Amino acid sequence: MFDYKKHGQINPPARLLMGPGPINADPRVLRAMSAQLVGQYDPAMTDYMNETMSLYRDIFQTQNQWTxxxxxxxxxxxxxCLVSAINPGDKVLIPVFGRFGHLLTEIAERAGADVHTIEAPWGQVFPASVIKEAIKKVKPTMLAIVQGDTSTTMLQPLEELGEFCRKNGVLLYCDATASIVGNPMLVDEWQLDAVSCGLQKCLGGPSGSGPITLSDNFVEHIRKRHHVEAGIRADHHQEGEGTRIRSNYFDLPMILDYWSEERLNHHTEATTMLYGARECARIVLQEGLDNCIARHQLHGHAMAKGLSAMNLELFGDKSHKMTNVVGVNIPAGIDGEELRKVLLLDFGIEIGTSFGPLAGKIWRVGTMGYNARKDTVLTTLAALETLLRIGGHSFTASAGIMAALEVYAESNSFNNV
Amino acid sequence: MFDYKKHGQINPPARLLMGPGPINADPRVLRAMSAQLVGQYDPAMTDYMNETMSLYRDIFQTQNQWTxxxxxxxxxxxxxCLVSAINPGDKVLIPVFGRFGHLLTEIAERAGADVHTIEAPWGQVFPASVIKEAIKKVKPTMLAIVQGDTSTTMLQPLEELGEFCRKNGVLLYCDATASIVGNPMLVDEWQLDAVSCGLQKCLGGPSGSGPITLSDNFVEHIRKRHHVEAGIRADHHQEGEGTRIRSNYFDLPMILDYWSEERLNHHTEATTMLYGARECARIVLQEGLDNCIARHQLHGHAMAKGLSAMNLELFGDKSHKMTNVVGVNIPAGIDGEELRKVLLLDFGIEIGTSFGPLAGKIWRVGTMGYNARKDTVLTTLAALETLLRIGGHSFTASAGIMAALEVYAESNSFNNV
Known part of the structure; x- marks a missing residue:
């Protein structure tokens, strides 16, 4: 017999997600995702696919067809992106300044790359000169780098890398999951070849869809490895001369065929996630991409000022912080995990810890997407103040809230966002 | 400026999806998916993950912990399933009786397998004896087989294979995407080692989440290749002795850690898709798995009888057909694609064609999940009748509807489903 009590309908508790992501989805995104399905070759569906491509071109600030x-x-x-571009044995250079640099390394190694890393201490980023030197030394086929590493909250400047990579025949891939639409990402101006992200940070959607954009240069490179799956065409010809891509699911040349006017079947597009991804982009572009980034700057700044004013030391290099997430050292005498637990279960507010060397040493507080708002900043600071004081951490009463309010008072245009 | 006219809110046309999938999602699934998110380590979330595991054990008829x-x-x-189990060079035997057998071959080859195939004509399945003979000859590490190949509508019997595979030390993987909950799938009784599926067929959800179940035997095999990602643990120890799995995203030992009580971070769980997957299972189990299969039998049978009565020849071996999708040869003189187009755009009803050798030669009509209902069968037959008659195909007026109604009249318990 089905146990109705044990398996009731979905009814999650109300939470305010102020960690490093996922965050609360914008209710408009969830509404869009409740729309009924259409078939995968329905003109309505292929129109939505084309529109999604167009909307994400604006998100990525690119003219790239393959978005x-x-x-x-x-x-x-x-x-x-990595498995489609990396031929086994290819040299790949990865600057690691946090957990997600390690992830790029992992993925590239499994794709068969000869990976070379350079490492920065967690909390720092790389000067462009260091990366350029490494490129000269290693002579990689690809540079793979994270823009914003949520594990450390740091934002790696990318401005100078693209041109240098093009000149040296190096493909430049960037993971912008944590940074996109909360920080500038100018794919064409910076000459990036492939950029990927997700919905669950500043885009304000649920995890489960990964927008990417690919330069013509990158597409030409991966198309050398183009094969067509047996069983879907009467003529089983294989177009590519290059080594076969190690994954079918992640075979970008085949995925491009599916998103092209040819619509050659690959996977069955996850329609509900596409509805969500489309709505995420629509919301950002309606606000205006620059306004959206400015909003993340404002609320992230207010949060950071508020935390500082409660005698919490900000983690890492302040001049290279993402706008949308801030790390603070957990003060001596406070049990970081216990505070997070009470904050979640009694106040309904989630903040994060970190990974690896920073696990249990810093908290990470996000102001992202739908949750980059004045009310969320103030309620989070108020709840934190209460728990820090109970825990014996000393600071001037209301200092956090007052510091945040000061930031808002100085800001005209966003005061009522 | 944002173009509101071009990029309006999601508003898909009303479609009745009677093809081979995806089909209309059950509205209860879409409602569940509109619930707000919680954090990935929130007790509410981990409870939902555990519940989802439990619900899918019932869907797969298994006691397997790793579901x-x-x-x-x-x-x-x-x-x-394939990339985690296959070590490069492993012999894998794949019986191919349609497009999705070719897909298994593709995926296994890219994982580095030494693939051996046997082929049956599209429209047939394999006698168990033929597969057993091939196992004896090839001596593979793994047998990978499709249960229901939607490209041909055929259902491969699996009953005799599991015991034989266990005796011969062969892992048995099965793709049940098209067949699950519309046809029996007894994972434990049939001794299958790994089974995967999707939501977009008889489970009545959108594409984008893939339920799997793994036997202890299979898990022991893949755990030999267990590694822990750098950057998420202070101690970077590697547990496995075996070759590293070629994909990070599909590394099942790491995914198991994430779904275990240890909750070691891997991806960020796609919460909205999980809400949907959980609701799909809940709906089937509330109806009762046997009732759900019987409902697919009834409506699939009514559809097939109706199509036959309109002088359409059913495709393939009738004794080995899936309950939930039927193929018919497109009659001479009818432009199959033109009819499908008018059916979609004027009647709002979608049916499918097929792939490869069957492209444009058969239509595939599904009665799946939420759409396995009397009203959908009757309206589809009525619309098809109109278009077939306009196209010059001859048969007794209303013969299709009458034949379907006869099936319903003979059925007591389901008459009003």
């Missing part, structure tokens, strides 16, 4: 979704989480989108 | 979701389409779930 589309990978059906999986942001990690799936990373793997699709 | 969980892959964040991607059904194709992602196939690849996760």
């Amino acid at each position: 589309l979704l990978i059906d999986g989480t942001s990690r799936a989108a990373i793997e699709a | 969980l979701l892959i964040d991607g389409t059904s194709r992602a779930a196939i690849e996760a």
Whole structure:
């Protein structure tokens, strides 16, 4: 007998997600995702696919034709870019300044790459000169780099890398999952060849769809490995001369065929996630991409000022912080995990810890997407103040809230966002 | 400026999806998916993950502890099972009786397998004896087989294979995407080692989540290749002795860690898809799995009888057909694609064609999940009758509807489903 009590309808508790992501989805995204399905070759569906491509071109600030979704989480989108481009034995250079640099290394190694890493201490980023030197030394086929590494909250500047890579015949891949639409990402201006992200940070959607954009240069490279699956065409010809891509699911040349006017079947597009991804982009572009980034700057700044004013030390290099997430050292005498637990279960507010060397040493507080708002900043600071004081951490009463309010008072245009 | 006219809110046309899938999602699934998110380590979320595991054990008729979701389409779930189990050079035997057998071959080859195939003509299945003979000859590490190949509508019997595979030390993987909950799938009784599926057929959900179940035997095999990602643990120890799995995203030992009580971070679970997958299972189990299969039998039978009565020749071996989808030869003189187009755009009803050798030669009509109902069968037959008559195909007026109604009249318990 079905146990109705044990398996009731979905009814999650109300939570305010102020961690490093996922965050609360914008209710408009959830509404869009409740729309009924259409068939995968329905003109309505292919129109939605084309529109999604167009909307994400604006998100990525690119003219790249091949701007589309990978059906999986942001990690799936990373793997699709790397495994499609890396021929076994290719040299790949990866600057690691946090957990997600390690992830790129992992994925590239499994794709058969000869990976060379350079490492920065967690909390720092790389000067462009260091990366350029490494490129000269290693002479990689590809540079793979994270823009914003949520594990450390740091934002790697990319401005100078693209031109240098093009000149040296190096493909430049970037993971922008944590940074996109909360920080500038100018794919064409910066000459990036492949960029991937996910919905669950500043885009304000649920995890499960990975937008990517690919330069013509990158597409030409991967198309050398183009094969067509047996069983879907009467003529089983294989177009590519290059080595076969190690994954079918992440075979970008085949995925491009599916998103092209040819619509050659690959996977069955995850329609509901596409509805969600489309709505995420629509919301950002309606607000205006620059306004959206400015909003993340404002609320992230208010949060950081508020936390500082409660005698919490900000983690890492302040001049290279993402706008949308801030790390603070957990003060001596406070049990970081216990505080997070009470904050979640009594106040309904979630903040994060970190990974690896920073696990249990820093908290990470996000102001992302739908949750980059004045009310969320103030309620989070108020709840934190209460728990820090109970825990014996000393600071001037209301200092956090007052510091945040000061930021808002100085800001005209966003005061009522 | 944002173009509101071009990029309006999601508003898909009303369609009745009577093809081979995806089909209309059950509205209860879409409602569940509109619930707000919680954090990935929130007790509410981990409870939902555990419940989802439990619900899918009942769907797969198994006691397997490791029953969980892959964040991607059904194709992602196939690849996760194959790439995690196949060591480069392993012999894999794949009986191919349609397009999805070719897909298994593709995926296994890319995982580095030494693939051996046997082929049956499209429209047939394999006698168990033929597969057993091939196992004896090839001595594979793994047998990978499709249960229901939607490209041909055929259902491969699996009853005799599991015991034989266990005796011969062969892992048995099965793709049940098209067949699950519309046809019997007894994972434990049939001794299957790994089974994967998707939501977009008889489970009545959208594409984008791939439920899998793994036997202890299979898990022991893949755990030999267990590694822990750098950057998420302070101690970077590697547990496995075996060759590293070629994909990070599809590394099942790591995904198992994420779904275990240890909750070691891998991807960020696609929460909305998990809500949907959970609701799909809940709906089937509330109806009762046997009732759900019987409902697919009834409506699939009514559809097939109706189509036959309109002088359409059923495709393939009638004694080995899936309950939930039927193929018919497109009659001479009818432009199959033109009819499908008018059916979709004027009547709002979608049916399918097929792939490869059957493209444009057969239509495939599904009665799946939420759409396995009397009203959908009757309206589809009525619309088809109109278009076939306009196209010059001759048969007794109303013969299709009458034949379907006869099936319903003979059935007591389901007459009003």
